[in-house]
Amino acid sequence: xxxxxxxxxxxxxxxxxxxxxxxxxxxxxxxxxxxxxxxxxxxxxxxxxxxxxxxxxxxxxxxxxxxxxxxxxxxxxxxxxxxxxxxxxxxxxxxxxxxxxxxxxxxxxxxxxxxxxxxxxxxxxxxxxxxxxxxxxxxxxxxxxxxxxxxxxxxxxxxxxxxxxxxxxxxxxxxxxxxxxxxxxxxxxxxxxxxxxxxxxxxxxxxxxxxxxxxxxxxxxxxxxxxxxxxxxxxxxxxxxxx
Ligand SMILES: [Zn+2]
Numbered sequence: 621x622x623x624x625x626x627x628x629x630x631x632x633x634x635x636x637x638x639x640x641x642x643x644x645x646x647x648x649x650x651x652x653x654x655x656x657x658x659x660x661x662x663x664x665x666x667x668x669x670x671x672x673x674x675x676x677x678x679x680x681x682x683x684x685x686x687x688x689x690x691x692x693x694x695x696x697x698x699x700x701x702x703x704x705x706x707x708x709x710x711x712x713x714x715x716x717x718x719x720x721x722x723x724x725x726x727x728x729x730x731x732x733x734x735x736x737x738x739x740x741x742x743x744x745x746x747x748x749x750x751x752x753x754x755x756x757x758x759x760x761x762x763x764x765x766x767x768x769x770x771x772x773x774x775x776x777x778x779x780x781x782x783x784x785x786x787x788x789x790x791x792x793x794x795x796x797x798x799x800x801x802x803x804x805x806x807x808x809x810x811x812x813x814x815x816x817x818x819x820x821x822x823x824x825x826x827x828x829x830x831x832x833x834x835x836x837x838x839x840x841x842x843x844x845x846x847x848x849x850x851x852x853x854x855x856x857x858x859x860x861x862x863x
Contacts, residue, residue, distance in 0.1 A: 648765075649765060649775035649776060649777045650774065650775070650776050650777065650806075650844065650847075650848060650851075651776070651777035651778060651779050651806060652778075652779040652804045652805055652806045652847075653803075653804040653805075653806070653847035653848075653850055653851055654803075654804050654850060654851055654854060655802065655803060655804045656803065656804075656854075657803045657804050657840075657847075657850055657858055658803045658838070658839050658840050658858040658859075658860040659803060659804060659839065659840045659841075659842050659846065659847050659850060659858070660801060660803070660804075660805050660806075660807065660835070660839045660840070660841050660842070661687075661688060661805070661806040661807065661841075661842060661843065661844050661846075661847050662685070662687040662688070662807050662809065662828065662841055663687065663688045663689075663690060663754070663776070663778060663806060663807060663808055663809065663844065664676065664687060664688070664689050664690070664809050664810060664811040664812075664824075665689075665690045665716055665754060665808065665809075665810050665811075665812070666690075666692055666695075666716065666720070666810045666811070666812035666813055666814045666819075667689055667691055667692070667695065667702070667706075667810075667811040667812035668689075668691060668695050668696060668699050668702030668703050668706065668811075668812065669695065669702070669811050669812030669813070669817065669818065669819060669821060670699060670702060670817070670818060672811050672812070672819075672820070672821035672822060672824070672825055673689075673702050673705075673706065673811045673812065674702065674705070675822070675825045676811045676821070676824070676825045676828060677705060677706065677709055677711075679825055679828055679829045679832070680709070680711070680828075680832075681709060682829075683829075683832040683833070683836050683841070684836075685832060685836065685841035685842075686710055686711050686712070686841070686842060686843045686846075687711050687712075687841070687843065688711065688712040688713075688714055688750075688752065688776075688843050688844040688845075689706050689711055689712070689713050689714065689811070690713075690714045690715065690716035690752070690753075690754040690776075691703060691706075691713055691714070691715070691716055691738070691741075691742060692716050692717065692718070692719070692720050692738070692812065692814060693715075693716075693717065693718035693719070693734075693737050693738030693739075693740075693741040693742070694718055694719055694741075695812060695817055696738070696741040696742055696744075696745050696746075697741050697745075698817060699817075700741075700744065700745030700746075701745075703741075703742060703745035703746045704745055704746050706746065707746035707747065707749065711843065712749070712750050712752070712843040712844060712845055713742055713746055713749040713750060714749070714750050714752030714753060714754055714776065714844070715735060715738045715739050715742065715752065715753045715754075715773060716738065716753075716754050716756065717734040717735060717738050717755070717756055718733070718734045718735075718737040718738040718741070719734065720756040720814040721734060721756060722756060722757060722759045723755050723756065723759050723760060723761070723764050724759045724760060724761045724764070728763070728767055731764065731767055732767065732771065735753065735768065735771055735773065736771070750844075750845060751772055751773050751774050752773065752774055752776045752844055752845070753768050753773040753774065753775050753776065754775070754776050754777070755768075755775065756814065758777055758778075760775075776806070776844055777806070778806040778807060778808040779805055779806055780796075780797055780800055780801070780805045780806065780807045780808065781796065781807075781808050782796050782797050782807060782808055782809040782810075782824070782827070783796045784796075784809050784810050784821070784823065784824040784827065785810055785813070787823050787824075787827075788823075789823060790823045790824075790826035790827040790830065791827075792823075793809070793823060793824060793827035794827045794830050794831055797809075797827070797831055798831055798834065798835070801831075801835060801839070803839065803858075804847075806844070806847070809824050809827075809828065810824060811824065811825075837860070838860060839860060840858055840859055840860050
């Protein structure tokens with residue numbers, strides 16, 4: 621291979637790693653739990669949102685499971701009551717920046733402001749919360765995760781994508797997730813939309829209801845901190861027994 625071809629290939633690979641959810645070149649991030657476990661982590665980005673976050677909370681309560689919500693700070697400022705309700709129901713709240721910029725294009729000072737402002741908004745609305753951070757679109761570049769950790773936060777990615785932002789039906793979302801599910805998976809879904817508050821997520825809510833209906837007896841649907849705890853203590857037992 622000539623140098624030019626090699627450089628082009630390397631550039632493509634680097635570009636891919638910038639957005640690939642499980643890529644680890646730019647610093648380690650939690651993207652799934654151990655394979656032997658029965659744990660599944662449902663994660664919901666871009667909320668809080670009205671009325672879809674409330675409807676999702678009802679579905680999660682109905683199935684008695686806990687999830688992780690990565691909130692956008694400006695929406696938390698707009699509707700602190702929804703963020704408070706998420707926390708009250710025992711779910712984990714993480715930081716998803718204040719305005720949802722693509723961090724790979726931003727200077728360190730802006731990234732820091734985005735993270736700190738979001739953290740303050742969540743603190744004001746829901747009090748103490750997790751130190752988890754998910755980058756908008758999963759975007760990163762060398763140094764972003766280092767900066768995130770400098771601020772005391774832990775980056776979290778995912779390994780199953782629901783593609784719910786462009787889904788035509790709940791069935792479509794269900795099909796992106798259900799056939800691929802294995803113990804240890806972290807699933808990316810959305811209860812809000814970064815472009816506008818009020819984005820319709822009814823299909824996601826319905827898909828989650830169906831997925832939980834089908835799989836709640838087979839898997840433990842838990843928060844990301846629960847999965848991290850299991851990863852560092854592999855001897856912890858699953859509550860679901862092998863079929
Ligand atoms: Zn997002």
